[in-house]
Amino acid sequence: MEIEDISATTPEPQEIDQETQNAIDIDRATGDFRVPENHEFDAGVGLTPETLDYISSVKKEKDWIREFRHKALKTFESKPMPTNWATQDLNNIKFEEIRYYLANGQKPTRSWDDVPPEVMETFERLGIPQQERAFLAGVEAQFDSEAAYSNVKEELTKQGVIFVNSTEGLREHEEIFRPYFGKVIPTGDNKFSALNSAVFSGGSFIYIPKGLKLKQPLQAYFRINSENFGQFERTLIIADEGSEVMYMEGCTAPKFETTTLHSAVVELVALKGAKIQYVTVQNWSANVFNLVTKRGVAHENAEIRWIDCNIGSRLTMKYPGVVMKGEGARGEVVSIALANDGQHQDTGAKMIHAADNTTSNVVSKSISVGKGISTYRGQVHIPKHLKGCKNNTECDALLINANSQTDTYPAITVRGNKHVTQHEASVSQVSQEMLFYMQQRGLSEAQAMSLAVNGFVNDLVSEFPMEYSAELKRLIDLEMEGSVG
Amino acid sequence: MSIIIKDLHAKIGDTEILKGVNLEIPKGEVHAIMGINGSGKSTLSKVIAGHDDYQVTSGTIEMDGQDILDMDVDERSREGVFLAFQYPMEIPGVSNANFIRAALNARLPEGEELDAVAYYKELYAKMDGLEMDRKFTARAVNEGFSGGEKKRNEILQMAMLEPKYCILDETDSGLDIDALKIVSRGVNSLRTEDRGFLIITHYQRLLNYIKPDVVHVMYDGQIIKSGGPELALELEEQGYEQFKPASV
Numbered sequence: 001m002e003i004e005d006i007s008a009t010t011p012e013p014q015e016i017d018q019e020t021q022n023a024i025d026i027d028r029a030t031g032d033f034r035v036p037e038n039h040e041f042d043a044g045v046g047l048t049p050e051t052l053d054y055i056s057s058v059k060k061e062k063d064w065i066r067e068f069r070h071k072a073l074k075t076f077e078s079k080p081m082p083t084n085w086a087t088q089d090l091n092n093i094k095f096e097e098i099r100y101y102l103a104n105g106q107k108p109t110r111s112w113d114d115v116p117p118e119v120m121e122t123f124e125r126l127g128i129p130q131q132e133r134a135f136l137a138g139v140e141a142q143f144d145s146e147a148a149y150s151n152v153k154e155e156l157t158k159q160g161v162i163f164v165n166s167t168e169g170l171r172e173h174e175e176i177f178r179p180y181f182g183k184v185i186p187t188g189d190n191k192f193s194a195l196n197s198a199v200f201s202g203g204s205f206i207y208i209p210k211g212l213k214l215k216q217p218l219q220a221y222f223r224i225n226s227e228n229f230g231q232f233e234r235t236l237i238i239a240d241e242g243s244e245v246m247y248m249e250g251c252t253a254p255k256f257e258t259t260t261l262h263s264a265v266v267e268l269v270a271l272k273g274a275k276i277q278y279v280t281v282q283n284w285s286a287n288v289f290n291l292v293t294k295r296g297v298a299h300e301n302a303e304i305r306w307i308d309c310n311i312g313s314r315l316t317m318k319y320p321g322v323v324m325k326g327e328g329a330r331g332e333v334v335s336i337a338l339a340n341d342g343q344h345q346d347t348g349a350k351m352i353h354a355a356d357n358t359t360s361n362v363v364s365k366s367i368s369v370g371k372g373i374s375t376y377r378g379q380v381h382i383p384k385h386l387k388g389c390k391n392n393t394e395c396d397a398l399l400i401n402a403n404s405q406t407d408t409y410p411a412i413t414v415r416g417n418k419h420v421t422q423h424e425a426s427v428s429q430v431s432q433e434m435l436f437y438m439q440q441r442g443l444s445e446a447q448a449m450s451l452a453v454n455g456f457v458n459d460l461v462s463e464f465p466m467e468y469s470a471e472l473k474r475l476i477d478l479e480m481e482g483s484v485g
Numbered sequence: 486m487s488i489i490i491k492d493l494h495a496k497i498g499d500t501e502i503l504k505g506v507n508l509e510i511p512k513g514e515v516h517a518i519m520g521i522n523g524s525g526k527s528t529l530s531k532v533i534a535g536h537d538d539y540q541v542t543s544g545t546i547e548m549d550g551q552d553i554l555d556m557d558v559d560e561r562s563r564e565g566v567f568l569a570f571q572y573p574m575e576i577p578g579v580s581n582a583n584f585i586r587a588a589l590n591a592r593l594p595e596g597e598e599l600d601a602v603a604y605y606k607e608l609y610a611k612m613d614g615l616e617m618d619r620k621f622t623a624r625a626v627n628e629g630f631s632g633g634e635k636k637r638n639e640i641l642q643m644a645m646l647e648p649k650y651c652i653l654d655e656t657d658s659g660l661d662i663d664a665l666k667i668v669s670r671g672v673n674s675l676r677t678e679d680r681g682f683l684i685i686t687h688y689q690r691l692l693n694y695i696k697p698d699v700v701h702v703m704y705d706g707q708i709i710k711s712g713g714p715e716l717a718l719e720l721e722e723q724g725y726e727q728f729k730p731a732s733v
Contacts, residue, residue: 432537437574439558440534440567441588441642448559451587455578455625 032285033125034225034254035118043101049073052198055101059167072187072197079191087344089315093289098230098261100199101145108150108165119148126252128221135467137216138163142233143223145201160209163218166234169205176207177236184267185295192291196232196265203233203264213244217465224253230261239274248279248465255285259314262288268296268304272326275303281468283475284313286342292318300326307463308335310345311475319377321350324358331360334463338479339372348377357388364395365457368404369483376408384415391421398456399429400449400483450480486549487511487681488650493544495532502528504706510650515682517692519717520703521725526685527571530654534568535561548650563592565649569639569656575627581638582608582622585645611644615671632659640671652683657691669694689721702728
């Protein structure tokens with residue numbers, strides 16, 4: 001069901017062609033398949049110093065990276081599970097049963113023709129090559145631990161754009177990436193950032209040169225194919241002064257009998273006047289623990305926007321953040337979370353004001369279906385010595401069934417009196433009378449519910465690129481099926 | 486062809502509201518039901534539409550020979566029952582145009598969709614008839630609408646969905662005289678040989694603009710008197726007291 005707003009002067013809805021539409025269809029049914037495992041590289045089961053050495057060796061990493069990993073493992077082991085504030089379900093992750101590195105090869109190909117057939121089949125079915133043709137400036141397609149394909153338009157390479165995986169980024173462009181690597185999110189930020197720092201593989205390392213404004217987005221697609229597996233991609237995006245980039249990531253995994261772990265670290269650096277938009281549409285299957293750390297540093301007059309949609313997974317913990325380090329910097333988090341039966345979406349935002357006249361905006365909407373749980377955790381920090389900072393936080397929760405749950409934990413620390421902050425929160429339900437009204441017009445109960453839910457998130461869905469927003473609506477419809485009756 | 490209601494009893498919780506309603510609304514006719522608050526007028530409209538809160542304990546409702554009591558609300562709607570609400574609901578984030586389009590699409594066979602251009606052409610034409618600004622297509626359903634705008638929007642939906650039987654539940658409440666005229670004109674333009682109307686109202690005023698064929702008086706869950714349009718005038722002049730059964 002479509003519910004896009006159509007202005008009175010344009011009677012025809014804006015259409016996107018069928019190929020593009022097919023290309024962005026990443027619904028659960030589409031994602032729920034796997035191809036046979038065929039790994040040239042396998043670090044085995046469990047996490048020991050030898051696991052890290054194996055990963056470092058096959059990647060032929062420099063010593064400083066090897067040491068970085070080993071230090072991170074110690075940090076990981078020393079940190080307790082954050083169950084003092086987060087869900088006890090974290091204790092069900094069996095780190096000793098997970099496989100930390102599975103790869104078919106070390107170097108992604110630049111041509112889809114050279115991608116192994118079974119991997120190619122996967123990405124074909126997910127529509128990635130078609131998307132690339134339709135509207136992307138560059139694509140990276142990660143299959144388990146490594147990217148199978150990575151390519152960026154030639155003219156962008158000539159202009160100095162770097163779009164590679166983490167291994168290549170640290171090896172071939174150390175001088176660009178090393179100064180920022182692990183600086184936005186230090187290893188010890190949390191237990192899972194430490195885990196990622198120990199075993200990271202894949203992800204995107206991106207550099208956009210000064211003044212270059214990318215008209216088309218870059219996209220990464222993260223695919224888990226193997227059972228008992230952990231995916232630990234590492235992404236670092238540096239937008240040099242005055243540049244602009246939009247990066248989109250999609251994620252899926254098939255349904256497995258056992259749990260799967262996805263634990264990424266994403267660091268963004270927007271230098272003076274740069275603008276980064278980071279768009280995520282995640283549609284994990286219901287047994288994935290998705291524990292992700294995402295943060296950006298915005299320098300003078302720079303802007304970082306996280307546009308985030310969390311559908312699926314067993315447990316998602318994700319609080320994208322922006323440190324506004326330079327005067328006039330702006331940070332924004334726009335997020336939609338949908339927690340279905342048996343799922344827990346524990347999401348939020350961190351806005352750290354560290355310079356004068358910085359502005360942050362957080363708009364979060366969550367939907368809880370059945371016994372689904374949505375939790376919002378927000379952290380806004382404005383210290384006393386600053387002036388002219390602004391924060392706006394809005395979080396709205398929609399409960400679908402009587403046993404659905406939502407919790408909100410906003411923490412807004414504002415010191416000094418030269419700032420403006422605003423916080424609004426609401427919890428609502430789709431009322432029986434609203435459903436009756438919609439059904440009286442001929443919509444089935446499920447259609448009515450889908451329409452109401454789509455209406456609830458409509459203003460945020462329009463923040464996503466058009467190619468994704470149509471897909472989002474469809475995903476929401478799918479999730480709402482069977483939520484009533 | 487008509488809606489035929491026979492000896493209809495319905496309750497909400499343990500309270501019986503409808504206590505044996507008998508009513509026939511043939512296609513091509515406009516019937517008005519008048520009565521005081523609490524007489525069961527609005528309940529009757531919701532029971533015909535199939536609201537879950539009300540339990541039908543006995544009696545029948547047939548539409549064109551078909552029993553509709555076992556049908557869900559949405560099925561009754563698609564079969565041709567339309568209820569213009571006394572208090573239309575707001576649906577945040579869902580544009581009016583998309584809501585009506587979704588309702589029309591729900592009437593098409595699975596997999597088929599309306600032609601967008603033809604749809605908007607028709608929508609605009611009907612909005613013009615109701616003197617509705619085109620900006621209402623993009624606004625969320627009823628959200629922030631004035632009372633009069635909401636009622637006009639109900640008539641717009643009615644016009645677009647082309648039902649067989651239209652029930653108007655106190656559509657005149659909250660309308661100023663200009664809005665009342667516009668809404669009445671909209672309703673009158675939908676009066677055809679193959680459409681029946683049931684108009685629920687407190688006041689005779691609306692019936693100056695929408696001329697009924699038959700007027701019924703409802704009291705304590707029953708229709709206690711029926712007659713021509715003159716009955717409405719009589720009620721207006723003399724009040725409802727005279728119709729109270731002697732035993733009450």
